[in-house]
Amino acid sequence: MTNTMLLSWATFLYFGAFVFYLFRLVFRKEFWGQGAFYTVIGGLGAHTLSMLLRWKESYALGFGHAPLSNFYESLIFFAWALILLYVIVEWRIKDRSLGVFVLPAAFLLLAFASLTPSISNRIQALVPALQSNWLTSHVVACFLGYAAFTVAFAIGIMYFLRNIPLFGFIPEGETLNELLYQHAVLGFVFLTLGIMTGSVWAHYAWGSYWSWDPKETWSLITWLIYAVMLHARYVRGWKGDRMAVLGVNYLPGLHSYLQS
Amino acid sequence: MTKQKNPCWSFFTSVYLTITLLALMVILSIVGTLIPQQDAARGFIQGISPGLASFLQTMQAFDVFHSVWFFLLMLLLCLNLIVCSLNRWPLTWKQFRGAPLAEEKGLFRGLTPERIFMCDEDVETMTGRMEVLLSRKYRKIIVNCEKEDAIIICGERGRYSRFAVYAVHVSLLLLIMGAFTGAFWGWEGYVNIGEGETADAIDLKGAEGTKKLPFTIRCDKFLVAFHENGAPKTFRSDLTFLQDGKTLFQGPLLMNHTISLEGVRVYQASYGSSPDGRASLAFSRGGGEEKIIKVGPGESFALPEKNGTVQIARIEEDLMKMGPAVKIIVHSGEGDVSCWVFQHIDKIREMSPGVTEQIPMFNPALFKPYIFVLKGIEERHYTGLQISSDPGAPLVAAAAVFMMMGLMGTFFASHRRIWIKIERAGEKTKISVAARTNKHRVVLDREVRQLTERIKISLEAGST
Numbered sequence: 102m103t104n105t106m107l108l109s110w111a112t113f114l115y116f117g118a119f120v121f122y123l124f125r126l127v128f129r130k131e132f133w134g135q136g137a138f139y140t141v142i143g144g145l146g147a148h149t150l151s152m153l154l155r156w157k158e159s160y161a162l163g164f165g166h167a168p169l170s171n172f173y174e175s176l177i178f179f180a181w182a183l184i185l186l187y188v189i190v191e192w193r194i195k196d197r198s199l200g201v202f203v204l205p206a207a208f209l210l211l212a213f214a215s216l217t218p219s220i221s222n223r224i225q226a227l228v229p230a231l232q233s234n235w236l237t238s239h240v241v242a243c244f245l246g247y248a249a250f251t252v253a254f255a256i257g258i259m260y261f262l263r264n265i266p267l268f269g270f271i272p273e274g275e276t277l278n279e280l281l282y283q284h285a286v287l288g289f290v291f292l293t294l295g296i297m298t299g300s301v302w303a304h305y306a307w308g309s310y311w312s313w314d315p316k317e318t319w320s321l322i323t324w325l326i327y328a329v330m331l332h333a334r335y336v337r338g339w340k341g342d343r344m345a346v347l348g349v350n351y352l353p354g355l356h357s358y359l360q361s
Numbered sequence: 362m363t364k365q366k367n368p369c370w371s372f373f374t375s376v377y378l379t380i381t382l383l384a385l386m387v388i389l390s391i392v393g394t395l396i397p398q399q400d401a402a403r404g405f406i407q408g409i410s411p412g413l414a415s416f417l418q419t420m421q422a423f424d425v426f427h428s429v430w431f432f433l434l435m436l437l438l439c440l441n442l443i444v445c446s447l448n449r450w451p452l453t454w455k456q457f458r459g460a461p462l463a464e465e466k467g468l469f470r471g472l473t474p475e476r477i478f479m480c481d482e483d484v485e486t487m488t489g490r491m492e493v494l495l496s497r498k499y500r501k502i503i504v505n506c507e508k509e510d511a512i513i514i515c516g517e518r519g520r521y522s523r524f525a526v527y528a529v530h531v532s533l534l535l536l537i538m539g540a541f542t543g544a545f546w547g548w549e550g551y552v553n554i555g556e557g558e559t560a561d562a563i564d565l566k567g568a569e570g571t572k573k574l575p576f577t578i579r580c581d582k583f584l585v586a587f588h589e590n591g592a593p594k595t596f597r598s599d600l601t602f603l604q605d606g607k608t609l610f611q612g613p614l615l616m617n618h619t620i621s622l623e624g625v626r627v628y629q630a631s632y633g634s635s636p637d638g639r640a641s642l643a644f645s646r647g648g649g650e651e652k653i654i655k656v657g658p659g660e661s662f663a664l665p666e667k668n669g670t671v672q673i674a675r676i677e678e679d680l681m682k683m684g685p686a687v688k689i690i691v692h693s694g695e696g697d698v699s700c701w702v703f704q705h706i707d708k709i710r711e712m713s714p715g716v717t718e719q720i721p722m723f724n725p726a727l728f729k730p731y732i733f734v735l736k737g738i739e740e741r742h743y744t745g746l747q748i749s750s751d752p753g754a755p756l757v758a759a760a761a762v763f764m765m766m767g768l769m770g771t772f773f774a775s776h777r778r779i780w781i782k783i784e785r786a787g788e789k790t791k792i793s794v795a796a797r798t799n800k801h802r803v804v805l806d807r808e809v810r811q812l813t814e815r816i817k818i819s820l821e822a823g824s825t
């Protein structure tokens with residue numbers, strides 16, 4: 102299977118990029134930073150190609166569905182969204198210090214997906230309940246949201262580490278705050294969209310748009326916590342530590358996903 | 362507003378209240394995922410002490426999401442939302458309508474040098490040129506002569522985004538209204554309908570009795586198709602909806618594709634097969650030409666050329682683990698002969714040779730010279746339909762659309778204004794650029810930079 106081959110390449114390249122980002126910090130040469138960025142781009146290319154190939158293969162097998170149907174494929178997409186978001190951020194804010202925190206996450210996600218024996222990487226047929234475009238949009242929106250929350254999480258960690266001398270490369274607190282907020286907002290919008298598309302799917306597949314099952318409830322809890330965060334910041338100007346703590350709160354959502 | 366003095370009113374304008382309510386809702390939801398709810402709670406209740414169980418019961422901990430607590434929280438949240446929005450409305454309205462010049466004093470104080478230009482042309486010429494430049498990105502342009510020899514042009518964008526946050530909050534009200542409408546006036550239930558049968562009532566969920574439907578449903582056919590690996594590929598019921606003997610609607614029902622009629626939605630939920638299907642029985646005279654006939658239990662048919670009728674006594678899906686079989690009784694002048702006809706007789710003979718000699722009842726050629734073969738038992742499927750009505754769903758859908766639009770407006774749009782002042786300063790004309798936004802400074806700064814860049818180019822071009 103060529104799609105898994107390409108994916109191994111992507112995993113390898115992400116790991117390489119992580120090492121280069123580390124070198125950049127140790128040797129303080131932008132050369133390494135540039136190398137790391139191009140390596141990430143290469144990895145993203147292989148990753149994208151791998152997903153497209155998998156899509157095509159599913160058609161060749163006669164199932165014909167987007168590669169977003171099971172846990173393995175979701176993890177792969179999650180890592181992809183994370184890297185894509187990271188590339189956009191690095192390109193827009195012209196700061197590479199986030200790389201050391203985000204790339205290991207993507208690398209570990211891919212390694213976890215490929216190496217855990219209980220996670221099957223077979224292309225499977227979809228049972229009728231899952232044959233829905235709403236479900237595909239739901240998965241896409243949720244994982245884009247999780248990717249944004251993961252970046253917010255990484256920024257939250259950076260915020261706590263920024264005063265330790267070893268981490269002198271971290272940008273100043275104000276910049277981090279702004280970035281954290283923007284990613285939380287992005288995640289919030291995608292999470293909202295994810296909950297909505299999920300409800301539409303449930304409406305068509307099960308007959309009720311909301312049934313308070315634990316997965317749904319946890320997504321609502323995550324959503325509510327972010328709503329609290331938005332209000333706290335907007336109205337009372339909460340910043341700094343408390344925001345960073347809230348930035349770390351994406352765990353409940355993810356937890357609920359893994360639980361299912 | 363005088364109401365602002367009212368302590369009750371100001372209690373509900375507080376965003377601290379919002380935060381508290383949302384936090385309480387988080388806690389309640391967590392309780393709802395930790396303690397098994399509704400039907401799932403039954404086993405849990407048996408495992409804990411009766412005292413605790415009855416305490417939790419009175420606290421409605423086994424149905425948190427339909428409890429008084431939850432209802433109260435929602436009510437308070439709605440009040441909070443309404444009062445808070447009403448309270449802020451006048452301000453927002455003023456900011457929306459506000460004449461762009463009146464408010465901001467000191468707009469042109471402390472500008473950075475990049476935002477100030479000097480040139481030789483007169484004020485009028487420059488006003489025209491600045492208008493053109495500004496209107497490239499800023500639609501609403503107002504020209505204002507403050508005093509002699511000083512003109513201010515104002516351009517505005519994204520003014521409607523001031524309302525976006527209201528859209529978000531109104532959508533929440535809609536959502537809560539929709540959810541309550543559904544909870545009070547909606548219903549949900551199930552019904553199984555065999556192929557060829559009809560149903561006009563369903564069993565309501567949670568053993569709440571039955572409900573009569575506004576129409577009758579007939580299941581004409583049920584089909585299930587499988588993938589090669591055995592996983593189901595599609596379920597499909599061909600249904601006919603009848604009312605007063607007339608056909609309302611006829612068509613297939615598939616999973617993920619519902620039929621909705623008269624405010625009632627019909628879902629393909631499950632399926633099954635019932636054993637009272639029909640057998641497809643073949644017979645021949647001593648291995649000659651085969652005839653196939655379809656018969657149901659209790660039915661009989663006549664054998665040609667010999668006086669005899671075959672009656673189907675039983676149809677079994679799986680007789681003694683030997684697969685499908687039918688029991689036939691042949692009535693003829695020579696008395697009654699009965700035997701079992703298996704579908705997989707060849708396999709049975711292979712497994713236990715001589716079985717048909719030992720047990721004559723298993724010999725399909727007992728009634729000479731005829732040989733019977735069972736070709737298969739037609740399974741009779743039934744379709745499991747879930748039928749529900751939720752009058753709140755359109756409200757919830759509207760809320761979703763509103764909320765998405767509102768969120769886009771709050772997070773990705775902003776109300777930006779740029780002012781250009783053109784005035785006479787001694788021998789020269791002075792141009793200064795000032796700007797304000799309600800959020801997203803970065804976006805505004807970028808736009809101002811683009812504008813000043815253009816002004817610079819325009820001035821350089823003009824002076825040569």
Ligand code: HEM
Binds near residue numbers: 442446
């Ligand atoms: C689950 C419930 C709620 C959600 C999801 C929600 C959502 C939001 C969002 C997305 C914003 C924009 C924040 C920003 O721009 O950073 C906001 C602002 C705000 N919300 Fe809520 N809200 C909720 C409930 C409430 C309630 C009950 C109140 C009543 C007091 C309230 C009052 C406000 C206020 C005063 C603002 C600032 C408005 C402004 O831009 O001037 N919110 N809300």
